Amino acid sequence: MGAVTVDRLGFRYQPAAGEVLKNISFTLEKGEIAALLGLSGCGKSTLCLCLGGIIPHLLGGEMTGRVLINGKDTKDYKVAQLALEVGLVFQDPDTQLFLPTVEDEIAFAPENLCLPVAEVAARVNNVLEHLGIDDLRYANPNNLSGGQKQLVAMGAVLALDPGVLVLDEAMAQLDQDAKIKINDILCDLRRRGKTILIVEHDLENVSIADRVLILENGLLIRDGQASGVLGEREFLIRHKLKFEEEPGMDR
Numbered sequence: 001m002g003a004v005t006v007d008r009l010g011f012r013y014q015p016a017a018g019e020v021l022k023n024i025s026f027t028l029e030k031g032e033i034a035a036l037l038g039l040s041g042c043g044k045s046t047l048c049l050c051l052g053g054i055i056p057h058l059l060g061g062e063m064t065g066r067v068l069i070n071g072k073d074t075k076d077y078k079v080a081q082l083a084l085e086v087g088l089v090f091q092d093p094d095t096q097l098f099l100p101t102v103e104d105e106i107a108f109a110p111e112n113l114c115l116p117v118a119e120v121a122a123r124v125n126n127v128l129e130h131l132g133i134d135d136l137r138y139a140n141p142n143n144l145s146g147g148q149k150q151l152v153a154m155g156a157v158l159a160l161d162p163g164v165l166v167l168d169e170a171m172a173q174l175d176q177d178a179k180i181k182i183n184d185i186l187c188d189l190r191r192r193g194k195t196i197l198i199v200e201h202d203l204e205n206v207s208i209a210d211r212v213l214i215l216e217n218g219l220l221i222r223d224g225q226a227s228g229v230l231g232e233r234e235f236l237i238r239h240k241l242k243f244e245e246e247p248g249m250d251r
């Protein structure tokens with residue numbers, strides 16, 4: 001059994017509307033980094049919402065098929081319970097940060113689980129150290145750079161120690177240094193056995209992926225080893241994920 005199993009998943013936002021996800025099946029193994037690629041509007045964020053159980057629990061719409069996280073069918077668990085299994089990080093960290101200090105932000109979810117005070121403190125310390133942001137402990141998240149905010153948003157999710165981490169275009173607004181730093185952290189999380197899905201609308205940022213999944217208009221059109229899929233130049237150009245190099249570019 002995989003860490004994430006998506007089994008014939010279909011979804012439409014309204015009964016009369018078209019299907020945004022169409023009969024999608026794939027499995028992610030423990031300790032694997034997969035990239036989910038596809039043009040804007042192809043259904044990537046909708047799939048992320050399904051992985052976190054926000055669909056079907058908090059959004060309406062019609063879902064068919066199943067999503068299992070570590071064997072747990074998302075239909076049978078509350079979103080708060082699923083947050084212990086799968087952490088979602090979105091593009092805009094401002095939507096995820098709302099407390100006065102970085103420390104409060106990272107302590108929030110474990111405190112809500114009513115973990116003992118010492119356990120909460122240990123988790124906060126671990127996360128701050130692991131992400132290299134201990135010096136920001138008492139900072140107000142509002143005053144941080146985009147890259148720092150995204151690290152705090154990741155920290156808030158990692159404090160629950162989920163086995164699966166999903167980053168929905170989480171690096172889109174970050175500079176190169178911040179992207180490199182986050183990629184290093186993701187590789188370290190992979191070594192610790194976490195399963196990671198990096199969602200991106202282009203081929204940037206996916207250099208660390210073991211697997212590549214490609215979504216087009218709600219259909220999964222490719223699922224393979226990154227080395228194979230990323231080498232399929234003609235296929236990637238045909239599906240607008242890569243552009244023909246302009247003459248003279250590769251001198």
Ligand SMILES: Nc1ncnc2c1ncn2[C@@H]1O[C@H](COP(=O)(O)OP(=O)(O)O)[C@@H](O)[C@H]1O
Nearest residue numbers: 013014020038039040041042043044045046047
């Ligand atoms: N809340 C919503 N209600 C209705 N349609 C939506 C909603 N969110 C997204 N969609 C539609 O679903 C499709 C897939 O969107 P999305 O999953 O956000 O794609 P991506 O993340 O790949 O850009 C798009 O056609 C989008 O307009």
Ligand SMILES: [Mg+2]
Nearest residue numbers: 044045168169
């Ligand atoms: Mg999206």
